[in-house]
Amino acid sequence: MNSKKYTTLFLDRDGVINHKIDGYVQCFSEFHFMEGALKSISLLTKYFERIIIVTNQQGIGKKLMKEQDLLFLHSQMILEIERNGGKVNKIYFCPHLSTSNCSCRKPKPGMLLKSKEDFPEIEFDKSYLIGDSNSDIQAAFSVGIKSFKVSKEYTLSDWTNEFLLD
Ligand SMILES: [Mg+2]
Known part of the structure:
Protein backbone atom coordinates (compact mmCIF):
# COMPACT_ATOMS: atom_id res chain seq x y z
CA MET A 1 0.00 0.00 0.00
CA ASN A 2 1.21 3.47 -0.84
CA SER A 3 1.18 5.57 2.25
CA LYS A 4 -0.55 8.97 2.07
CA LYS A 5 -1.93 8.21 -1.36
CA TYR A 6 -5.20 9.88 -0.43
CA THR A 7 -5.48 13.22 1.22
CA THR A 8 -8.29 13.12 3.69
CA LEU A 9 -10.50 10.60 5.41
CA PHE A 10 -13.78 12.00 6.69
CA LEU A 11 -15.54 9.93 9.32
CA ASP A 12 -19.02 10.25 10.67
CA ARG A 13 -19.07 9.55 14.41
CA ASP A 14 -22.18 7.74 15.68
CA GLY A 15 -22.53 4.33 14.07
CA VAL A 16 -19.04 4.51 12.61
CA ILE A 17 -16.64 5.18 15.49
CA ASN A 18 -19.00 4.48 18.37
CA HIS A 19 -22.19 2.53 18.83
CA LYS A 20 -25.42 4.42 18.43
CA ILE A 21 -27.65 4.48 21.47
CA ASP A 22 -31.29 5.42 21.99
CA GLY A 23 -31.15 9.18 22.17
CA TYR A 24 -27.88 11.07 22.26
CA VAL A 25 -24.49 10.11 23.62
CA GLN A 26 -24.09 12.82 26.25
CA CYS A 27 -21.04 11.69 28.17
CA PHE A 28 -18.08 9.40 27.74
CA SER A 29 -19.62 6.64 29.89
CA GLU A 30 -22.26 6.32 27.14
CA PHE A 31 -19.64 6.35 24.41
CA HIS A 32 -18.64 2.85 23.35
CA PHE A 33 -16.20 2.36 20.51
CA MET A 34 -17.32 -0.03 17.80
CA GLU A 35 -15.33 -3.24 17.68
CA GLY A 36 -12.05 -2.64 15.86
CA ALA A 37 -12.62 1.10 15.43
CA LEU A 38 -9.59 2.17 17.46
CA LYS A 39 -7.30 -0.19 15.59
CA SER A 40 -8.78 0.93 12.26
CA ILE A 41 -8.24 4.61 13.01
CA SER A 42 -4.66 3.83 13.98
CA LEU A 43 -4.06 2.00 10.67
CA LEU A 44 -5.82 4.68 8.63
CA THR A 45 -3.79 7.43 10.33
CA LYS A 46 -0.73 6.01 8.58
CA TYR A 47 -2.47 5.99 5.23
CA PHE A 48 -4.24 9.34 5.09
CA GLU A 49 -2.72 12.77 5.42
CA ARG A 50 -5.46 13.70 7.83
CA ILE A 51 -8.58 12.33 9.46
CA ILE A 52 -11.54 14.61 10.08
CA ILE A 53 -14.75 13.78 11.92
CA VAL A 54 -17.99 15.38 10.72
CA THR A 55 -20.95 14.76 13.01
CA ASN A 56 -24.52 16.00 13.43
CA GLN A 57 -25.23 16.61 17.12
CA GLN A 58 -28.67 18.09 17.40
CA GLY A 59 -28.81 16.99 21.05
CA ILE A 60 -27.26 20.41 21.61
CA GLY A 61 -29.98 22.19 19.63
CA LYS A 62 -32.55 20.26 21.65
CA LYS A 63 -30.81 21.46 24.82
CA LEU A 64 -30.29 17.89 25.97
CA MET A 65 -26.60 18.59 26.26
CA LYS A 66 -24.32 21.61 26.25
CA GLU A 67 -21.63 22.30 23.72
CA GLN A 68 -19.13 22.05 26.59
CA ASP A 69 -20.32 18.48 27.30
CA LEU A 70 -19.73 17.54 23.67
CA LEU A 71 -16.27 19.13 23.61
CA PHE A 72 -15.32 17.29 26.79
CA LEU A 73 -16.64 14.01 25.41
CA HIS A 74 -14.62 14.56 22.24
CA SER A 75 -11.45 15.31 24.19
CA GLN A 76 -11.87 11.96 25.97
CA MET A 77 -12.53 10.18 22.67
CA ILE A 78 -9.41 11.76 21.14
CA LEU A 79 -7.30 10.73 24.11
CA GLU A 80 -8.38 7.11 23.67
CA ILE A 81 -7.75 7.25 19.91
CA GLU A 82 -4.25 8.65 20.51
CA ARG A 83 -3.51 6.06 23.19
CA ILE A 91 -13.78 17.47 14.53
CA TYR A 92 -16.63 19.44 13.00
CA PHE A 93 -20.05 19.15 14.56
CA CYS A 94 -23.41 20.62 13.67
CA PRO A 95 -25.32 21.52 16.85
CA HIS A 96 -28.45 22.70 15.08
CA LEU A 97 -31.92 21.22 14.97
CA SER A 98 -32.98 19.37 11.86
CA THR A 99 -35.70 22.02 11.51
CA SER A 100 -33.25 24.94 11.66
CA ASN A 101 -32.36 24.88 7.96
CA CYS A 102 -28.69 25.51 8.73
CA SER A 103 -26.07 24.90 6.07
CA CYS A 104 -23.97 22.49 8.13
CA ARG A 105 -26.29 19.66 9.10
CA LYS A 106 -25.71 16.65 6.84
CA PRO A 107 -26.94 15.91 4.16
CA LYS A 108 -25.82 19.49 3.53
CA PRO A 109 -22.08 19.73 2.92
CA GLY A 110 -21.36 22.76 5.14
CA MET A 111 -18.93 20.96 7.43
CA LEU A 112 -17.06 19.52 4.46
CA LEU A 113 -16.81 22.95 2.82
CA LYS A 114 -15.60 24.45 6.10
CA SER A 115 -12.88 21.81 6.30
CA LYS A 116 -11.66 22.81 2.86
CA GLU A 117 -11.52 26.42 4.02
CA ASP A 118 -9.50 25.43 7.07
CA PHE A 119 -7.28 22.97 5.17
CA PRO A 120 -7.04 24.31 1.59
CA GLU A 121 -4.77 21.40 0.67
CA ILE A 122 -7.70 18.98 0.97
CA GLU A 123 -8.60 17.48 -2.40
CA PHE A 124 -12.15 16.18 -2.30
CA ASP A 125 -11.57 13.93 -5.29
CA LYS A 126 -8.75 12.22 -3.42
CA SER A 127 -10.71 11.90 -0.21
CA TYR A 128 -13.07 9.37 1.29
CA LEU A 129 -16.00 9.67 3.64
CA ILE A 130 -17.26 6.79 5.74
CA GLY A 131 -20.74 7.10 7.21
CA ASP A 132 -23.66 4.94 8.26
CA SER A 133 -26.51 7.16 7.03
CA ASN A 134 -27.77 8.23 3.65
CA SER A 135 -27.26 11.82 4.77
CA ASP A 136 -23.51 11.15 5.10
CA ILE A 137 -23.39 9.70 1.62
CA GLN A 138 -25.40 12.60 0.16
CA ALA A 139 -23.16 15.21 1.78
CA ALA A 140 -20.09 13.52 0.35
CA PHE A 141 -21.65 13.12 -3.09
CA SER A 142 -22.60 16.79 -3.32
CA VAL A 143 -18.94 17.87 -3.11
CA GLY A 144 -17.43 14.96 -5.04
CA ILE A 145 -16.04 12.89 -2.19
CA LYS A 146 -16.14 9.14 -2.66
CA SER A 147 -18.08 7.56 0.17
CA PHE A 148 -18.76 4.19 1.72
CA LYS A 149 -21.64 3.20 3.92
CA VAL A 150 -20.96 1.07 6.97
CA SER A 151 -23.31 -0.67 9.39
CA LYS A 152 -23.29 -3.06 12.33
CA GLU A 153 -22.75 -5.86 9.83
CA TYR A 154 -20.09 -4.12 7.76
CA THR A 155 -18.13 -1.91 10.12
CA LEU A 156 -15.33 0.61 9.76
CA SER A 157 -13.03 -2.25 10.70
CA ASP A 158 -14.30 -4.39 7.81
CA TRP A 159 -13.96 -1.49 5.40
CA THR A 160 -10.45 -0.71 6.62
CA ASN A 161 -9.30 -4.30 6.19
CA GLU A 162 -10.58 -4.38 2.60
CA PHE A 163 -9.27 -0.93 1.78
CA LEU A 164 -5.78 -1.60 3.02
CA LEU A 165 -5.60 -4.87 1.12
CA ASP A 166 -6.12 -3.04 -2.17
MG1 LIG B 1 -23.96 8.17 11.96
Missing part, protein backbone atom coordinates in the same frame (compact mmCIF):
# COMPACT_ATOMS: atom_id res chain seq x y z
CA ASN A 84 -4.15 3.51 20.48
CA GLY A 85 -1.86 5.15 17.96
CA GLY A 86 -4.43 7.06 15.94
CA LYS A 87 -4.80 10.75 15.20
CA VAL A 88 -7.82 12.89 14.42
CA ASN A 89 -6.88 16.27 13.02
CA LYS A 90 -10.20 18.03 13.46
Whole structure:
Protein backbone atom coordinates (compact mmCIF):
# COMPACT_ATOMS: atom_id res chain seq x y z
CA MET A 1 0.00 0.00 0.00
CA ASN A 2 1.21 3.47 -0.84
CA SER A 3 1.18 5.57 2.25
CA LYS A 4 -0.55 8.97 2.07
CA LYS A 5 -1.93 8.21 -1.36
CA TYR A 6 -5.20 9.88 -0.43
CA THR A 7 -5.48 13.22 1.22
CA THR A 8 -8.29 13.12 3.69
CA LEU A 9 -10.50 10.60 5.41
CA PHE A 10 -13.78 12.00 6.69
CA LEU A 11 -15.54 9.93 9.32
CA ASP A 12 -19.02 10.25 10.67
CA ARG A 13 -19.07 9.55 14.41
CA ASP A 14 -22.18 7.74 15.68
CA GLY A 15 -22.53 4.33 14.07
CA VAL A 16 -19.04 4.51 12.61
CA ILE A 17 -16.64 5.18 15.49
CA ASN A 18 -19.00 4.48 18.37
CA HIS A 19 -22.19 2.53 18.83
CA LYS A 20 -25.42 4.42 18.43
CA ILE A 21 -27.65 4.48 21.47
CA ASP A 22 -31.29 5.42 21.99
CA GLY A 23 -31.15 9.18 22.17
CA TYR A 24 -27.88 11.07 22.26
CA VAL A 25 -24.49 10.11 23.62
CA GLN A 26 -24.09 12.82 26.25
CA CYS A 27 -21.04 11.69 28.17
CA PHE A 28 -18.08 9.40 27.74
CA SER A 29 -19.62 6.64 29.89
CA GLU A 30 -22.26 6.32 27.14
CA PHE A 31 -19.64 6.35 24.41
CA HIS A 32 -18.64 2.85 23.35
CA PHE A 33 -16.20 2.36 20.51
CA MET A 34 -17.32 -0.03 17.80
CA GLU A 35 -15.33 -3.24 17.68
CA GLY A 36 -12.05 -2.64 15.86
CA ALA A 37 -12.62 1.10 15.43
CA LEU A 38 -9.59 2.17 17.46
CA LYS A 39 -7.30 -0.19 15.59
CA SER A 40 -8.78 0.93 12.26
CA ILE A 41 -8.24 4.61 13.01
CA SER A 42 -4.66 3.83 13.98
CA LEU A 43 -4.06 2.00 10.67
CA LEU A 44 -5.82 4.68 8.63
CA THR A 45 -3.79 7.43 10.33
CA LYS A 46 -0.73 6.01 8.58
CA TYR A 47 -2.47 5.99 5.23
CA PHE A 48 -4.24 9.34 5.09
CA GLU A 49 -2.72 12.77 5.42
CA ARG A 50 -5.46 13.70 7.83
CA ILE A 51 -8.58 12.33 9.46
CA ILE A 52 -11.54 14.61 10.08
CA ILE A 53 -14.75 13.78 11.92
CA VAL A 54 -17.99 15.38 10.72
CA THR A 55 -20.95 14.76 13.01
CA ASN A 56 -24.52 16.00 13.43
CA GLN A 57 -25.23 16.61 17.12
CA GLN A 58 -28.67 18.09 17.40
CA GLY A 59 -28.81 16.99 21.05
CA ILE A 60 -27.26 20.41 21.61
CA GLY A 61 -29.98 22.19 19.63
CA LYS A 62 -32.55 20.26 21.65
CA LYS A 63 -30.81 21.46 24.82
CA LEU A 64 -30.29 17.89 25.97
CA MET A 65 -26.60 18.59 26.26
CA LYS A 66 -24.32 21.61 26.25
CA GLU A 67 -21.63 22.30 23.72
CA GLN A 68 -19.13 22.05 26.59
CA ASP A 69 -20.32 18.48 27.30
CA LEU A 70 -19.73 17.54 23.67
CA LEU A 71 -16.27 19.13 23.61
CA PHE A 72 -15.32 17.29 26.79
CA LEU A 73 -16.64 14.01 25.41
CA HIS A 74 -14.62 14.56 22.24
CA SER A 75 -11.45 15.31 24.19
CA GLN A 76 -11.87 11.96 25.97
CA MET A 77 -12.53 10.18 22.67
CA ILE A 78 -9.41 11.76 21.14
CA LEU A 79 -7.30 10.73 24.11
CA GLU A 80 -8.38 7.11 23.67
CA ILE A 81 -7.75 7.25 19.91
CA GLU A 82 -4.25 8.65 20.51
CA ARG A 83 -3.51 6.06 23.19
CA ASN A 84 -4.15 3.51 20.48
CA GLY A 85 -1.86 5.15 17.96
CA GLY A 86 -4.43 7.06 15.94
CA LYS A 87 -4.80 10.75 15.20
CA VAL A 88 -7.82 12.89 14.42
CA ASN A 89 -6.88 16.27 13.02
CA LYS A 90 -10.20 18.03 13.46
CA ILE A 91 -13.78 17.47 14.53
CA TYR A 92 -16.63 19.44 13.00
CA PHE A 93 -20.05 19.15 14.56
CA CYS A 94 -23.41 20.62 13.67
CA PRO A 95 -25.32 21.52 16.85
CA HIS A 96 -28.45 22.70 15.08
CA LEU A 97 -31.92 21.22 14.97
CA SER A 98 -32.98 19.37 11.86
CA THR A 99 -35.70 22.02 11.51
CA SER A 100 -33.25 24.94 11.66
CA ASN A 101 -32.36 24.88 7.96
CA CYS A 102 -28.69 25.51 8.73
CA SER A 103 -26.07 24.90 6.07
CA CYS A 104 -23.97 22.49 8.13
CA ARG A 105 -26.29 19.66 9.10
CA LYS A 106 -25.71 16.65 6.84
CA PRO A 107 -26.94 15.91 4.16
CA LYS A 108 -25.82 19.49 3.53
CA PRO A 109 -22.08 19.73 2.92
CA GLY A 110 -21.36 22.76 5.14
CA MET A 111 -18.93 20.96 7.43
CA LEU A 112 -17.06 19.52 4.46
CA LEU A 113 -16.81 22.95 2.82
CA LYS A 114 -15.60 24.45 6.10
CA SER A 115 -12.88 21.81 6.30
CA LYS A 116 -11.66 22.81 2.86
CA GLU A 117 -11.52 26.42 4.02
CA ASP A 118 -9.50 25.43 7.07
CA PHE A 119 -7.28 22.97 5.17
CA PRO A 120 -7.04 24.31 1.59
CA GLU A 121 -4.77 21.40 0.67
CA ILE A 122 -7.70 18.98 0.97
CA GLU A 123 -8.60 17.48 -2.40
CA PHE A 124 -12.15 16.18 -2.30
CA ASP A 125 -11.57 13.93 -5.29
CA LYS A 126 -8.75 12.22 -3.42
CA SER A 127 -10.71 11.90 -0.21
CA TYR A 128 -13.07 9.37 1.29
CA LEU A 129 -16.00 9.67 3.64
CA ILE A 130 -17.26 6.79 5.74
CA GLY A 131 -20.74 7.10 7.21
CA ASP A 132 -23.66 4.94 8.26
CA SER A 133 -26.51 7.16 7.03
CA ASN A 134 -27.77 8.23 3.65
CA SER A 135 -27.26 11.82 4.77
CA ASP A 136 -23.51 11.15 5.10
CA ILE A 137 -23.39 9.70 1.62
CA GLN A 138 -25.40 12.60 0.16
CA ALA A 139 -23.16 15.21 1.78
CA ALA A 140 -20.09 13.52 0.35
CA PHE A 141 -21.65 13.12 -3.09
CA SER A 142 -22.60 16.79 -3.32
CA VAL A 143 -18.94 17.87 -3.11
CA GLY A 144 -17.43 14.96 -5.04
CA ILE A 145 -16.04 12.89 -2.19
CA LYS A 146 -16.14 9.14 -2.66
CA SER A 147 -18.08 7.56 0.17
CA PHE A 148 -18.76 4.19 1.72
CA LYS A 149 -21.64 3.20 3.92
CA VAL A 150 -20.96 1.07 6.97
CA SER A 151 -23.31 -0.67 9.39
CA LYS A 152 -23.29 -3.06 12.33
CA GLU A 153 -22.75 -5.86 9.83
CA TYR A 154 -20.09 -4.12 7.76
CA THR A 155 -18.13 -1.91 10.12
CA LEU A 156 -15.33 0.61 9.76
CA SER A 157 -13.03 -2.25 10.70
CA ASP A 158 -14.30 -4.39 7.81
CA TRP A 159 -13.96 -1.49 5.40
CA THR A 160 -10.45 -0.71 6.62
CA ASN A 161 -9.30 -4.30 6.19
CA GLU A 162 -10.58 -4.38 2.60
CA PHE A 163 -9.27 -0.93 1.78
CA LEU A 164 -5.78 -1.60 3.02
CA LEU A 165 -5.60 -4.87 1.12
CA ASP A 166 -6.12 -3.04 -2.17
MG1 LIG B 1 -23.96 8.17 11.96
